[in-house]
Amino acid sequence: MGTTATPPPKKVNRLGLEVVNYKGSKTTLCAGCGHNAVSERVVECFYEMGIQPWTVAKFSGIGCSSKSPAYFLGLSHGFNGVHGRMPAIATGALLANRNLLGIGVTGDGDTASIGLGQFMHLVRRNMPLIYIIENNGVYGLTKGQFSATADVGSTLKTGAPNDLPPFDCCALALEWGATFVARSFSGDKKQLQAILKAAIAHQGLSVIDVISPCVTFNDHAGSTKSYSYMKEHEQVLHDLDFVPHYEDIAVEIPEGEVRDVEMHDGSHLRIRKLDREYDPTRKLTALAALGEAQTKGEVLTGVLYVDTAKPNFLQILNMTGDPLATLPESKTRPSRAVLDQVMEELR
Amino acid sequence: MSTLEVSPASSGPGQSGPFLVNDFSIQVATVNGSGSQTANTVLMRAIFQMGIPVSGKNMFPSNIAGLPTWFTIRASRHGYIGRRKEIDFLVAMNPETAREDVMKLDSGAAVVYDEPLKLSELRGDLHFYPVPFDKLVAPVCPEPKLRKLVRNMIYDGVVAWLLSIEMPEIRKALVKQFGPKKAKAADLNWGACQAGFDYAAKTFTKSDPCRVERMNLTAGKIIIDGNAACALGAMFAGCTVVTWYPITPSSSLVESMIGYMRRFRHDPDTGKANYAIVQAEDEIASIGMALGAGWAGARSMTATSGPGVSLMSEFIGLGYYAELPAVIFDVERVGPSTGLPTRTAQGDLLKNALLSHGDTRHPMFIPASPEECFSMSQDAFDFAEQFQTPVFVMTDLDLGMNNWMADPFQYPEKPIARGKVLTAEDLDRLGCFARYRDVDGDGVGYRTLPGTNHPSAAYFTRGSGHNDKAQYTEREDDYVNNVDRLSHKFDVMRRFVPQPFIHTAQGARIGFIAAGTSDYAVRESCDQLQREHGIPVSYMRIRGYPFNQQLDDFIRRHERVYVVDQNRDAQLLCLMKLDLTTDLVAKLRSIRYYSGLPIDARSVTDDVIQQEGK
Numbered sequence: 001m002g003t004t005a006t007p008p009p010k011k012v013n014r015l016g017l018e019v020v021n022y023k024g025s026k027t028t029l030c031a032g033c034g035h036n037a038v039s040e041r042v043v044e045c046f047y048e049m050g051i052q053p054w055t056v057a058k059f060s061g062i063g064c065s066s067k068s069p070a071y072f073l074g075l076s077h078g079f080n081g082v083h084g085r086m087p088a089i090a091t092g093a094l095l096a097n098r099n100l101l102g103i104g105v106t107g108d109g110d111t112a113s114i115g116l117g118q119f120m121h122l123v124r125r126n127m128p129l130i131y132i133i134e135n136n137g138v139y140g141l142t143k144g145q146f147s148a149t150a151d152v153g154s155t156l157k158t159g160a161p162n163d164l165p166p167f168d169c170c171a172l173a174l175e176w177g178a179t180f181v182a183r184s185f186s187g188d189k190k191q192l193q194a195i196l197k198a199a200i201a202h203q204g205l206s207v208i209d210v211i212s213p214c215v216t217f218n219d220h221a222g223s224t225k226s227y228s229y230m231k232e233h234e235q236v237l238h239d240l241d242f243v244p245h246y247e248d249i250a251v252e253i254p255e256g257e258v259r260d261v262e263m264h265d266g267s268h269l270r271i272r273k274l275d276r277e278y279d280p281t282r283k284l285t286a287l288a289a290l291g292e293a294q295t296k297g298e299v300l301t302g303v304l305y306v307d308t309a310k311p312n313f314l315q316i317l318n319m320t321g322d323p324l325a326t327l328p329e330s331k332t333r334p335s336r337a338v339l340d341q342v343m344e345e346l347r
Numbered sequence: 348m349s350t351l352e353v354s355p356a357s358s359g360p361g362q363s364g365p366f367l368v369n370d371f372s373i374q375v376a377t378v379n380g381s382g383s384q385t386a387n388t389v390l391m392r393a394i395f396q397m398g399i400p401v402s403g404k405n406m407f408p409s410n411i412a413g414l415p416t417w418f419t420i421r422a423s424r425h426g427y428i429g430r431r432k433e434i435d436f437l438v439a440m441n442p443e444t445a446r447e448d449v450m451k452l453d454s455g456a457a458v459v460y461d462e463p464l465k466l467s468e469l470r471g472d473l474h475f476y477p478v479p480f481d482k483l484v485a486p487v488c489p490e491p492k493l494r495k496l497v498r499n500m501i502y503d504g505v506v507a508w509l510l511s512i513e514m515p516e517i518r519k520a521l522v523k524q525f526g527p528k529k530a531k532a533a534d535l536n537w538g539a540c541q542a543g544f545d546y547a548a549k550t551f552t553k554s555d556p557c558r559v560e561r562m563n564l565t566a567g568k569i570i571i572d573g574n575a576a577c578a579l580g581a582m583f584a585g586c587t588v589v590t591w592y593p594i595t596p597s598s599s600l601v602e603s604m605i606g607y608m609r610r611f612r613h614d615p616d617t618g619k620a621n622y623a624i625v626q627a628e629d630e631i632a633s634i635g636m637a638l639g640a641g642w643a644g645a646r647s648m649t650a651t652s653g654p655g656v657s658l659m660s661e662f663i664g665l666g667y668y669a670e671l672p673a674v675i676f677d678v679e680r681v682g683p684s685t686g687l688p689t690r691t692a693q694g695d696l697l698k699n700a701l702l703s704h705g706d707t708r709h710p711m712f713i714p715a716s717p718e719e720c721f722s723m724s725q726d727a728f729d730f731a732e733q734f735q736t737p738v739f740v741m742t743d744l745d746l747g748m749n750n751w752m753a754d755p756f757q758y759p760e761k762p763i764a765r766g767k768v769l770t771a772e773d774l775d776r777l778g779c780f781a782r783y784r785d786v787d788g789d790g791v792g793y794r795t796l797p798g799t800n801h802p803s804a805a806y807f808t809r810g811s812g813h814n815d816k817a818q819y820t821e822r823e824d825d826y827v828n829n830v831d832r833l834s835h836k837f838d839v840m841r842r843f844v845p846q847p848f849i850h851t852a853q854g855a856r857i858g859f860i861a862a863g864t865s866d867y868a869v870r871e872s873c874d875q876l877q878r879e880h881g882i883p884v885s886y887m888r889i890r891g892y893p894f895n896q897q898l899d900d901f902i903r904r905h906e907r908v909y910v911v912d913q914n915r916d917a918q919l920l921c922l923m924k925l926d927l928t929t930d931l932v933a934k935l936r937s938i939r940y941y942s943g944l945p946i947d948a949r950s951v952t953d954d955v956i957q958q959e960g961k
Contacts, residue, residue: 021802054804057643057797070807070819077797079642080809081635082661088627088635095588095623095636096645097798118635121628320619324587325644325796329763331621332585332646334611336758342579342607343755346569 014050014246022047024071034186034212035065035134039072041189042103042132045196046073049244057093057100061086061115064141064214065107065134073103084115087122090129091313097323098314101200102129109139112148112167119169123176125313126204130196133169133207134186136214137225144217155222169209170304171290174283179204179307181286183300185230186212194240194269195303201245201263204312211299235293237302239272261306269303280306369399369424371435371557373506376448378441380412382496385524385536386503387418388750392520393503393512394422395570395752398562402428403750404945409595409688415444422559425874428752429867430745430945436510436557438502439466440480449473457555459505474555476547478505483546487538500536504543509551511558514544569717569753573746574600574650576717577676579756580724581648582607585763586674588640588647589624590633592655595688596744597678600650630655634662634675638737641672642808644768644796646728650676653695654685656702663737664703665810667833670783670792672731672766674724676740678747681943690943691744693863693913697921699739700892706830708837710844711739711892715866717753719890720746723845725759732766734791734840743913745864745945767793771801782806782817783829790836837893844891849901852883857959858901861911862889862919864945869911871948876955884955889919894926902931909955911938913946 010018022043027036046056053075060066062083069078081089086104094102111119111133122131137150146154149169150162170181180202184192192210199206211230213219219226224233245266261269261280271280279285286304293300320327373390377383384405391403402421408414421431433453439445439460449458449469457474460466467475480498488497500521507517517540525533577600581589589608591601605624612621627633633649640647651659656677666673679695681687686694702709710730712723724740731738767787769780774795780803783792792815795804806817814825852873861869866888876882887901902908910920917937924932938954940946 054800054802055798075802075805077795077805078807078809079639080807080811081639082665082810085631085635085662088632088662089639089642091625091632092588092590092636092639092641092645092647093643093797094639095625096640096643096647097796100643100798117628118632121632317623317625318618318620319623320614320617320621323644323798324621324623324640325798327585327587327621329585331614332587332612333583333759333763338611339579339583339756339758343569346571346755347567 013047015052017047017053019043019047021075022053022073024069024074027068027071029064029067030216032215033064034136034210034214035068036071037186037189038105038132038134038192038210038212039068041192041196042072045193045200049197049200051101051200055099055101057102059086059090059093059102059104061106061110062141063107063110063139065105065212066110068105068134069103084110084113085118086110087115087118087127091122091125091127094127094129094314095319096325098319098321099323103132104129105132105134108133108135108137108147108149108169112169116148116167120172120176123173123178123205123207126177126179126310128203128205128312128314130199130206131208133209134212135169135209135225136212136218137223138214138218140214140217151224154224155220157217157220159222161222168290168294170207171287173207174287174305178207178305179310180206181305182207182303183209183211185234185299185301186210187227187230188234188301191236191240191301194242197242197244198263198269198303198306201265201267202306202308203264204310230299233297233299235298235300236274237278237289237300237304238274240303241270241272243268243270262308264308269306271303278302280304365556366558367435367556368558368560369422369562371422372431372433373420373436373438374434374448375418375420375438375502376441376444377416377418377499378412378443379407379410379414379416381499383416383418383440383499386499387420389500389517389520389524390503390506390512391420391750392523392570393507393516394420394559395565396516396519397513397559398565399424399559400426400428400564401752404430404745405749406944407689415441424562424564426564427867427871427948429871430947432947432949436555438506439464440499440502455556457509457557459502459509476505476509476551478502478543478546483542484539487542488535493535497536497539500539501543504540504545505547507540508544508547509553509555509557511560513561514540565752567755569755570750571717571753572599572748572750573714573717573720573742574678574748575603576720576753576756577650577724577740577742577747578604578607580721581674581728582612583759584646584725584728586646586648586728587622588637588645589622590627590636590640590647590649591625592627592630592633592651594630594652594655596680596748597650597652597655597676599748600676600678630658631662634659634673637673637675638662638666638671641731643798646732647672648674648676648728650678652678652680653682656695656699660703663709664705664707666737667703667707667709668705669808669810670735671737672735673737674727674731674740675737676742679741679743687943689744691864691913691945692941692943693741693743693865693918696741696862696914697916697918699741700922708893709737709739710734710840711741712845713741713862713890713892714746715863715888715890716746717751718756721756726845729764730843733764734836734843735766735794741863743864767791769793769795769799769804771799771804774799774801774803779803781815783813783832784815785832785835789839790832841893841895844893847890847897848888849897850886852877852885855883855885856906857882858885858887858905858908859911860887860889860901860908860919860923865911865913868946868948868951872951872955875948875952879952880956880961882959892922894923898923899927899931902927902934905934907936908934909936909938909958911946911951913940915939915941
């Protein structure tokens with residue numbers, strides 16, 4: 001073999017970027033943490049979808065989950081804010097520049113306790129943002145206290161049981177009018193990928209509750225957010241595929257087996273029926289399914305609800321199509337004649 | 348020190364004592380929700396239209412309808428438009444407070460009152476003018492439902508006759524108040540006014556000394572409240588993102604802004620908004636949105652009052668440390684806690700200067716007038732972006748919610764300054780950048796905006812420890828370098844915040860230092876001290892924080908300096924103590940006024956005289 005042999009061509013996406021261009025810095029989370037798997041899915045999805053990294057803005061609050069935006073999309077601006085208030089920062093930034101693709105990562109403490117109010121209002125406004133909840137039922141960074149998503153009877157490492165009922169972030173989001181609601185498991189690579197890609201295509205808020213086990217504080221026998229618990233209790237709603245808008249949908253859709261949801265950008269979320277009928281465009285069906293699963297002790301995963309018709313907050317505000325951040329002075333400072341007119345009115 | 352030339356008082360015929368011409372206070376005591384605001388504004392405006400300097404102060408309850416409210420109009424040929432403690436002319440419309448209102452008056456004052464209240468029995472040393480309001484209103488307002496609202500316009504007519512306010516000016520003010528769309532309502536109210544005027548003309552003999560005479564000291568001037576002036580300033584500053592949560596007394600700032608932005612900031616071709624205004628779920632969200640927007644390159648602001656600032660504390664610390672621009676309008680009210688939400692104070696100076704945990708310092712702009720509200724609001728946006736930090740614009744309820752006479756605002760001549768922002772072209776040239784590196788020696792790094800079309804543009808913003816490349820760090824030297832640079836940046840700001848106004852009185856051994864709306868009382872007090880006691884007093888009005896050398900110099904030039912605060916704990920003085928050497932601190936005396944009403948000159952003067960031992 002000669003030393004002049006050309007290396008194999010590097011694998012690139014439709015922008016000509018390699019997957020390395022989508023990575024972040026090295027993770028400092030625990031080995032085996034579910035959050036690391038979520039970060040890997042984000043890297044893959046943004047790479048595969050051919051998203052220009054510097055059109056993305058990353059947001060997070062405080063906690064282990066909120067550290068993770070540093071571990072993906074290193075070429076994107078990131079903002080690690082204060083505990084529970086990521087929605088406000090993200091809302092402001094996306095108002096300033098509506099061309100940004102926003103992705104927020106939060107945890108169950110961040111979202112379901114200190115930040116519940118902001119989460120609620122983010123949903124109400126339908127801000128165009130991918131909102132990933134890395135849900136492990138405990139506060140990891142403060143060493144293992146229960147969060148508000150912990151199930152009744154789930155135990156701490158010390159054996160102490162949780163005696164309050166959990167908030168189901170998906171059910172709450174549905175109730176508040178969310179337009180894209182999904183639940184997944186950090187261990188389910190294919191499902192999480194399809195959900196993330198659909199969220200990238202969605203033009204409103206995408207709430208993605210990812211059960212993401214904490215290997216250090218909540219992966220023991222009494223936990224209901226452990227890897228083993230998820231393996232035994234996950235109830236997958238349907239098989240998901242995502243067909244981006246720039247690819248042809250050539251394959252015939254078998255009648256009755258597959259449902260296609262067309263997203264704003266012309267891409268398709270392809271939902272293949274497993275053992276039950278499920279229509280993800282019906283909110284009450286989604287709420288009923290979640291309630292039923294909870295009664296049975298199951299964790300229902302998949303795309304629970306999609307509504308592509310509801311306007312997002314930027315549309316409601318009737319904002320100009322150009323980023324407010326870079327509007328020229330001619331558009332942001334009214335003329336001398338306007339000031340004269342106002343002064344005359346005040347005389 | 349008076350702002351306007353003094354014209355000699357004249358006395359009129361048929362009057363026993365000397366007239367108080369264009370130099371008195373009218374107080375109207377009513378019940379809130381009774382439409383008295385319209386009657387009071389018309390009265391104030393009519394006097395203003397006659398060329399007489401005037402101010403109006405609304406003292407209202409934190410309530411929608413049914414509680415006592417007082418509106419004070421001060422006419423001053425000397426141009427004093429601060430609050431005057433003494434009331435010369437009372438209009439007593441509220442049965443609940445009428446007796447106490449009358450008992451508080453100085454001897455010789457006049458009282459227009461609702462006849463059934465029988466107030467003339469209370470004292471023999473006042474001029475009483477009873478008016479049967481219910482009898483007068485019925486014929487001019489056939490609709491019984493409207494009588495409660497129209498009734499108050501009757502006192503405008505009565506007062507006009509008693510004070511010689513020209514009725515055509517009342518009519519003009521009324522038409523302006525109602526606008527062209529409510530001509531019918533204006534006519535109805537005008538009828539009530541005339542009924543009052545006619546009744547007074549045929550019934551009363553003028554016996555009190557108050558009256559107005561036409562002057563020409565208000566030509567070209569406007570009437571505006573400080574909140575609207577701030578709103579206009581923000582609009583002309585090119586503000587693009589406004590996030591807020593309603594709170595008295597700042598709500599009308601954003602509400603004015605909504606009105607102006609809808610009229611003047613939509614694209615004429617597409618009709619689309621060149622801005623976003625968001626009513627957030629609370630003050631924590633509103634400041635978070637403002638900081639997020641500032642981070643992404645918008646000119647962002649929020650408006651609030653003390654309780655809101657308390658809630659914003661954590662986020663503003665982030666803004667300081669992560670270096671995010673935003674303008675925060677704080678229209679101060681009386682605290683602590685809910686306090687007196689509709690009364691004025693300067694109670695947030697110390698808190699805002701040092702807001703949040705850790706070592707934090709924040710710049711403050713402190714306007715005293717609508718003109719400064721307008722100009723400083725604009726400067727604050729430039730400043731926030733140039734120094735990449737949250738900036739407070741500190742006003743108070745008195746300035747924000749009361750109507751003030753002001754000079755018309757000047758159109759901004761300077762282009763908008765956006766600070767150190769690197770574009771994709773800059774990055775091509777530079778190759779890379781370090782977000783928090785002090786390249787220029789002013790402590791301010793260069794930033795990029797998210798969405799900048801360049802692979803080297805991104806950096807990671809965080810409230811946790813970071814080095815000059817914005818990387819996470821817990822190293823001791825990185826931390827110290829970073830906070831020392833922030834401290835240096837704060838020192839640089841001293842030269843760029845609004846500089847103090849200084850008046851040096853000839854031969855003055857003592858001085859005043861004040862900020863914001865204390866200005867009116869202090870300037871009038873300077874005149875009182877000179878005129879009544881022969882004491883010349885210099886005056887320095889702080890207009891921005893951090894302070895600079897001028898503060899030291901002013902104190903050094905005087906034997907004693909009275910620092911005037913509208914709060915209990917002498918917050919402005921305390922803030923100075925943090926910067927001053929002990930020899931200068933020893934020269935400071937404190938004058939504090941904190942009743943919830945705007946400070947008045949007489950209180951200041953009396954306090955100085957007492958402390959001077961005269």
